[in-house]
Amino acid sequence: MPRGSWGAVAALAQLTSSCSVGVDPGRRSQAFHRLFLPSLMDGLLSLASQLMRRAEGLSLFRKVMGSVGRLLRSHTCLTSQVLSSVHYEQIQMCDDVSVSLLCVQMWNQTCTASRDFLSQLSDDSVLLLLNEAVGQLAVSADALVGGASIRLILLMANQQELRVQPLLLSFRGLDSLLDKDWTGRGFDQDVDQLIALIQSDTRNRPQACTERVRAACVIQTAWKSFQTRRRVKSLNRAVSTLQRRYRARRRRQQKEEEQRWEEELKYQVCVRRQQARREFHQKQRKLLQLLPPDQVQPYLQQCERRAAVVIQSFWRGFRERRRYDDNNTLRHTRARQQAARTLQRAVRRFLQRRRAALVPPTTSFWIGQNGLTDSRRVELKRQVEEHVSRHPSSRGSRQECERLHQEVLLLELQRGGQRGRGQQRGEELLAHTHTLLELLRDAPPLSVVTMTDADSFLSPSGHVAARARDSHNAALQTSRLPWWRTLGETDTIQP
Template sequence: AATDPRVLALAAQVTESKDEDVPVLLLQLKAILNSASLGCKESKKIKQEIYYYDLTQYCMLVLRQDYSRLQGGWTTAAQLAEILSHCCVGLEVKEDPEEFYKKFLPLAIDNLLFLGRRLQARFIRAIKDKEKQDFLRCFHTVTDAICWLFGGHIQLTECVLQNDHFLQLLITDDIETGIIMMSVLSNILRVNSPVLLRVGEKILHSVLDELVYKLSSTTNPVIGNAATKLLLSLAKFCEQLVKLLTTRYKGLKVLLSKQWMGKGFDRDLSQLLDLLYLEQSNGKGEMQRQHQAACLIQATWRGFQTRKRLKKLPQAVTALQRSFRAKRKQELQHLKKQKEDEALKQQMQLQRQRAMRHFHERQLALLEIIHASQVDKHMQEMERKSALTIQRFWRGYRARRYFHQQKQSLKEYKAAVIIQRAACKFLEKRRKKRVLSPWKDTKGLTDEQRLALKQKVDDYIKLHPASQMSEEMSKELYTQAQEKLAQFLLRSSLDRRAAQRRETLLAQVNTDVELLMNAPGLAETTEKDLDIFMSRSVPVATKAKQSHNSMLKYTCWPWWKKLGDEFVEDDVIPDEALNAELGTLFIGGRK
């Protein structure tokens, strides 16, 4: 079937127009929808074409705009909300229905409620009566569109109740908008009553709190009638809600009977009160039964506890008597021990006094016997004996105390010694029992490993070949090496001879210094001492001896140490050697 040309033309205009002109253009959809009768095939076809050309999406999205500066104002927004609801109800989506039902419709509900909040806020802030009437009419149109939309799609009732905008719209002190929102809630209950049991407990409590608050905070009979009807509908639908009203709102019955009786809706009010009182009576009967059951349980438990205590009473009395007798016996023993200690203390004190008296008597008797000249000596002897006795007792006491202090450490030391001995014996036994591991010969290379190693060596030689030299280059290199070797040996021979001469000079200097140090003073000098310093025989003999020893060492050298002498001419004598030879003849300041 051919597409409606009006839909095509409108879609083209919307696509090419500015955002400000789109809402006014979308108002043409109302005429297109009204051209076909509601529910017929032509109407469904037009709605499908409008949806497939995204005009419905445009209607939903433009609801978020600010219409205060657009053509037609908020009336245009209300008409677009009505058009959107009519386009969605009765629409059969064949392509991707899940997106339409789970994404598009909840978003449309959210935008409609958002538009309703805007209109409600502007209605409350409006001052002029005409503006108030216009905003109220637009608000009513939007709420009717919402009711029409969830009336065609029942699953949207849950989305409406769970939406935060709906609760904000319901929680208002304004009478006109509050009545309209309660009518929306009444339509929700009429369309889908079980939805209140599927929403969260928090949302249900919020709705009930607002309804009860409206009953308690206002005296307007219209508000009271609407709230009472809603509560009655809830109570008739589910007994659980009646129980919730009774338990959560204790003074609701008194409030309804005192404040709202005789306001024109006594019939509904009486039905609600009957339901509440019936639930309360059932609750009271249940409470009485629970109270009686609790009393019976408590009586049974107390009787059981009493009988249990009576059975344990003889054992308790026996235990009490036993503990009392044990405690009394302990007290008597303590008193007896205390008396014995006091008696012993008195006896010791008495013995000490008797000993002191006996000592003094003996001292007096001795003083009478001893001569007067021997008294001091006797007293000193007694003091010495007393000091020795005191020291002996003190040392014994100190030794015993030290022994008791060191007793634990000595015990630990002995225990450590015993443990060490046992450990040493155990280790010695283990060492004797241990069998030496057999010698494991190193494994040689196998034929395969030997071939692999040889192959690696050959590869390395191929990668790093030795440099090739010609015969002339080899001879030249050999000649250079021989020359450098001769120069090195010549220098080393000269250095060695110079070192020997230095050692000789040092020996001569040390000898002269020793002679000078051992020389006698001038007053004691003789001609013999003078000859020692004037004679040349001693230095010459020393030099000859050194030369002879050097020659012997030279002859004993191996052949490879004598290679340096082949490159030295015998007739050439270095100046340093000559100076060294002449320097050895310096004696006593003369040459």
């Protein structure tokens, strides 16, 4: 991955952690604390473990670890996950002094920023944190790492003395380690204070049993053997890499040699063919010299006739084969036309049946007698006259009706224009949204992205032009299709 991509990933991780601090999840508080925050922390630690292995990723590693500390200060419940994470264990086993110093400084800043941080941790988490600080004192020889680890232990003891001081007694030999390895390194006051804190309670407690000393020896032996095995494994990896490259070079050389032999063989075949052709012509010339003069011309004519027969046979065979292919093509064309006519006939019948099914059945407008009698006609006429006399018409003059009609028509046309513009605007927004979605779906990954691809997301002109070009091409392809291919299809091409 390019360096800029790692920087973008680290910036995105920092932005995500900043947004997760102080946020109010509301009704989704349970999912936020149980799912989102653990997954975010695991992703940050994984990114930090990958940046740790890169020579140019130290600044990015510092930025990611700052994000981890920010999350820990805001959400104390993630401390146990960090201390027991596989990725954090890989970071702890790194031999780089800068990485160890950044980890210890992160815990120092976290404990200093919030005095309630240690009080919210369990005893196991506090013990794991002490194990990390004491492990740095036992493994590292750098003064900055040792000073930061001693300050972390003192800070924990000052904030939680009743919890931390009994836990320090489990680290037998810590006072002698401090007195032997870390005295005279520039922070003797902190070393003396920590030694006094450890020895203040050890005077009142019995000496540790031999089993603990033996357990410490076993742990040290396991750790030293682990370091030795890791060095041996790295040597084996280097040897395997060397062997793999040597074998790849041998295979490449063998392949080049095989290609050279093939080219040489082809050249020899061409040379031998030319020699055989030259020998044949020379032999034919010698035979012509042996013939009598009166038989030379008939012999040449006979050779020409044989050559003409061979040429004619090849030409006729080619012509017959082409004619056969043309006949097959014609038969296939006729079969396709017949299939098209059959399909058109079936589609027309299907459409006719569907239209007939959609037409509502006609009902008779007259229910009752087939005709009117004179008495019934007179009665109906009388009822109509009474109704007209009781309900006079409210219609005005013809000019008023025409004016009212013109006003209603103008209002309806204005409303139709507004609806049309609104619909057109909605279609434009929908098309623009589809274009952006397609662009995001087809966007290249961060590993291969360029500045041109990044600038294309900032200007919609290219997207609109691409969308218009695709719509135009789709309209052209639809116009070239036969009419029976467009039956039953909806018009999806927007103007």
